[in-house]
Amino acid sequence: MADVIETGAGKAHRLRELREFLMSRRARVSPTEAGLPDGGARRRTPGLRREEVAVLAGVGASWYQWLEQGRDISVSPQVLDSVARVLRLSNAERRHLYVLAGLNPPAPEPAADHGCEGLRRLIDAWMPYPAHLMDAYYNCVMYNEAAGWVLGMRPENTQNCIVDFFTDSMYRSRSHSWERNARTIVAQFRAAYSSRPDDEGFRDVLSRLHAASPEFTALWERRDIQDAGVIRKELDHPLVGLLCVESTALKVPARPDLTVVLHTPLDEENTAGKLEWLASPEGRRGAMYPVAG
Structure with a gap:
């Protein structure tokens, strides 16, 4: 991504996809799966809250909110890896997150469920x-x-x-x-x-x-x-x-x-x-x- 000249329309599309992707991945992770007590309370939305993702990933709540809103902010591989861990992303999803965030994706990792x-x-x-x-x-x-x-x-x-x-x-x-x-x-x-x-x-x-x-x-x-x-x-x-x-x-x-x-x-x-x-x-x-x- 760093070596590609991105048009304004292309960037806007990428950031919209980033927003939708993060929201969909957050919705599928339950508090129990993330190691949080659900408290038995009824949630308005499925999955984790933004604030919970931020705390578990060790980032600021405002920063994660901006990331999920698709704002044009600086991100690092280390922070994306923390978010990917909390959202329980697969290897392919983690690489996709990098691309949507405007970073060069890491090398693919061998899939544990694909033997010889x-x-x-x-x-x-x-x-x-x-x-x-x-x-x-x-x-x-x-x-x-x-x-x-x-x-x-x-x-x-x-x-x-x-x-x-x-x-x-x-x-x-x-x-x-x-x-x-x-x-x-x-x-x-x-x-x-x-x-x-x-x-x-x-x-x-x-x-x-x-x-x-x-x-x-x-x-x-x-x-x-x-x-x-x-x-x-x-x-x-x-x-x-x-x-x-x-x-x-x-x-x-x-x-x-x-x-x-x-x-x-x-x-x-x-x-x-x-x-x-x-x-x-x-x-x-x-x-x-x-x-x-």
């Missing part, structure tokens, strides 16, 4: 094409069978996608696009790292990479930056020959800490047909060794 079961079904449904799931530090959370046959993902690896890219000799021997993709992958990792420079998880992965791969270090020192996106991969599978796929990294709104990486066959080298054969009973019998890529 649906994501497992997603990557399994992507068969016979490779797919895997990784966290913010490129740790592999799960992968489907095709990712094992084609990308060489297997239990004995480090289970970190970028570390394995630079240290798995099988992967490198099968990849025709290794040098080109190495530059892209390091640039993408630097972009992710630069947004969280004090994160110990990123520092640990970076330390492992420097210790394991001089090639990574040389690319890292180029200081190239690139957003995550589509990468073309050319892989030499010992059973079916050359495979040409396109990997796409997708963020998961319900789990912002995770990324789904889907590999789509390109219209070259009969890649789709080869992947389908590898998933067939005949192909499974022939796939005695994991193949990198």
Whole structure:
């Protein structure tokens, strides 16, 4: 919001929405839910009173009244978080409150009620094409069978996608696009790292990479930056020959800490047909060794 030039009409609409949103959220929280005695008295309006929200949030009653009236006042993230806590806002509602108040919303938080079961079904449904799931530090959370046959993902690896890219000799021997993709992958990792420079998880992965791969270090020192996106991969599978796929990294709104990486066959080298054969009973019998890529 801070970087967007807001028109007068847009601001007026936003403040009206802020007023209506706060009133609706306040009305749904009972005194008992907020930890207050209801006293058995009949209330003119449902939910909490403005003064009660102010006291519970630790802000002035007049200030909260102005906020709920949609007045153009200064707000801070700390105060909005206190109001969100009192009004029992969900993660999505808290972010919405920030936007209505004219602040940049915080990063989405993982939803506690959204596990990985649906994501497992997603990557399994992507068969016979490779797919895997990784966290913010490129740790592999799960992968489907095709990712094992084609990308060489297997239990004995480090289970970190970028570390394995630079240290798995099988992967490198099968990849025709290794040098080109190495530059892209390091640039993408630097972009992710630069947004969280004090994160110990990123520092640990970076330390492992420097210790394991001089090639990574040389690319890292180029200081190239690139957003995550589509990468073309050319892989030499010992059973079916050359495979040409396109990997796409997708963020998961319900789990912002995770990324789904889907590999789509390109219209070259009969890649789709080869992947389908590898998933067939005949192909499974022939796939005695994991193949990198």
